Amino acid sequence: MFELSKQFRFEAAHTLNRAPETEEVESSRRIHGHSYRAEVTVRGEPDPETGMIIDLTLFERAMQEARDGLDHRFLDEVPDLGPATMENLALWIWRKLEPRCPGLAAVTVHRDSNGEKCTYYGGRA
Numbered sequence: 001m002f003e004l005s006k007q008f009r010f011e012a013a014h015t016l017n018r019a020p021e022t023e024e025v026e027s028s029r030r031i032h033g034h035s036y037r038a039e040v041t042v043r044g045e046p047d048p049e050t051g052m053i054i055d056l057t058l059f060e061r062a063m064q065e066a067r068d069g070l071d072h073r074f075l076d077e078v079p080d081l082g083p084a085t086m087e088n089l090a091l092w093i094w095r096k097l098e099p100r101c102p103g104l105a106a107v108t109v110h111r112d113s114n115g116e117k118c119t120y121y122g123g124r125a
């Protein structure tokens with residue numbers, strides 16, 4: 001079994017409603033931005049003829065479309081995203097890529113500035 005991964009970066013703004021007991025509740029409600037890094041992984045066996053699980057160019061094209069939907073966007077207005085958390089970003093990217101990436105196994109959204117990441121492995125109804 002092999003895993004093949006590729007990453008893309010995007011910058012985006014959002015607001016977020018936080019639990020009242022968090023200290024940053026007011027600053028999170030204001031529009032602010034983050035730098036994100038998404039890592040997408042497919043799992044499978046390489047095709048014996050091509051030696052590839054998926055051609056990286058096709059992989060990149062699918063990821064580019066997802067990136068276009070998020071980069072330099074106000075995430076609160078991105079259709080079907082919901083509250084712009086890392087959890088929902090990972091789920092949103094998964095849904096965009098799943099039809100075009102057979103063997104999709106994981107989508108991880110990183111916020112490197114503060115060492116945060118969230119991984120979605122599929123499986124939600």
Ligand SMILES: Nc1nc2c(c(=O)[nH]1)N=C([C@H](O)[C@H](O)COP(=O)(O)OP(=O)(O)OP(=O)(O)O)CN2
Pocket residue numbers: 016024028034035084085086087111113114
């Ligand atoms: N489970 C989650 N919790 C939180 C998320 C999330 O995506 N999933 N996101 C946030 C916010 O985006 C928030 O803006 C982060 O705020 P804070 O912890 O204060 O971090 P900074 O604003 O300091 O981050 P910088 O990138 O350094 O500006 C909160 N919770």
Ligand SMILES: [Zn+2]
Pocket residue numbers: 014016028032033034
């Ligand atoms: Zn934020």
